[in-house]
Amino acid sequence: MAVTKEQILEAYQFRHACKAFDPAKKISDEDFNFLLETGRLSPSSFGFEPWKFVVVQNMELRERLKPVSWGAQGQLPTASHFVIVLARTKGDLLPDSAFIQHMMREVHQMPEEVVGRFQEIYRNFQDNEFKLNEHDRLFFEWACRQAYIAIGNMMTAAALIGIDSCPVEGFDRAAVEEILTDAGVLKGNLSIACMVAFGYRAEDPGRPKSRQAMEDVVEWVR
Numbered sequence: 001m002a003v004t005k006e007q008i009l010e011a012y013q014f015r016h017a018c019k020a021f022d023p024a025k026k027i028s029d030e031d032f033n034f035l036l037e038t039g040r041l042s043p044s045s046f047g048f049e050p051w052k053f054v055v056v057q058n059m060e061l062r063e064r065l066k067p068v069s070w071g072a073q074g075q076l077p078t079a080s081h082f083v084i085v086l087a088r089t090k091g092d093l094l095p096d097s098a099f100i101q102h103m104m105r106e107v108h109q110m111p112e113e114v115v116g117r118f119q120e121i122y123r124n125f126q127d128n129e130f131k132l133n134e135h136d137r138l139f140f141e142w143a144c145r146q147a148y149i150a151i152g153n154m155m156t157a158a159a160l161i162g163i164d165s166c167p168v169e170g171f172d173r174a175a176v177e178e179i180l181t182d183a184g185v186l187k188g189n190l191s192i193a194c195m196v197a198f199g200y201r202a203e204d205p206g207r208p209k210s211r212q213a214m215e216d217v218v219e220w221v222r
């Protein structure tokens with residue numbers, strides 16, 4: 001193994017919710033593309049990758065987002081790269097939607113008879129097993145859960161190469177969506193899952209990590 005367990009845990013200790021980045025330090029294109037690749041390669045239910053990563057490098061747009069993003073006051077103006085993570089909504093997640101058909105046929109190159117069977121398994125999952133059809137919003141929430149796996153992977157990968165990050169849910173979703181729609185960034189069957197900022201810390205976090213004890217979060221059934 002190229003990386004030791006100690007090094008991996010060190011990266012987990014290094015990663016913290018970075019409140020402000022050094023605005024003078026930029027992540028190289030090579031490193032940022034590596035982070036995007038870890039997001040792109042992340043697992044997704046049925047392999048449908050129901051996400052999109054919008055990298056907002058336009059400082060004017062970041063300025064517009066700041067008043068409606070209380071959780072990113074320090075991050076929006078200073079992050080080397082600021083990502084808005086979008087997740088697909090119902091219109092793109094129904095079995096016969098253009099997006100799902102594209103994923104099965106073009107991306108996964110499924111033969112016709114497999115498409116038919118796969119689609120039925122997927123429909124049964126949505127309708128009967130996970131009952132996403134009980135509320136339109138459940139489709140989007142399901143996509144969000146998967147998008148969070150991708151950003152988790154991106155933040156861990158960042159920490160492993162010494163890059164700081166901060167996940168952000170501190171924003172008014174409707175207000176941010178209005179701004180992004182107006183800017184032409186948000187269109188189609190997509191909505192905002194969360195945001196994540198990347199860069200290099202301006203200063204070290206003041207305090208060590210606080211976490212529940214292992215026995216309080218793990219239960220063994222033997």
Ligand SMILES: Cc1cc2nc3c(=O)[nH]c(=O)nc-3n(C[C@H](O)[C@H](O)[C@H](O)COP(=O)(O)O)c2cc1C
Binds near residue numbers: 017166167169209
């Ligand atoms: C989904 C999610 C949303 C979060 N939103 C914000 C946020 O808006 N602003 C912020 O500064 N930190 C945010 N955080 C960071 C958490 O506060 C932080 O991860 C937690 O307190 C543990 O601290 P640590 O990450 O530094 O170990 C968020 C974390 C997660 C997972």
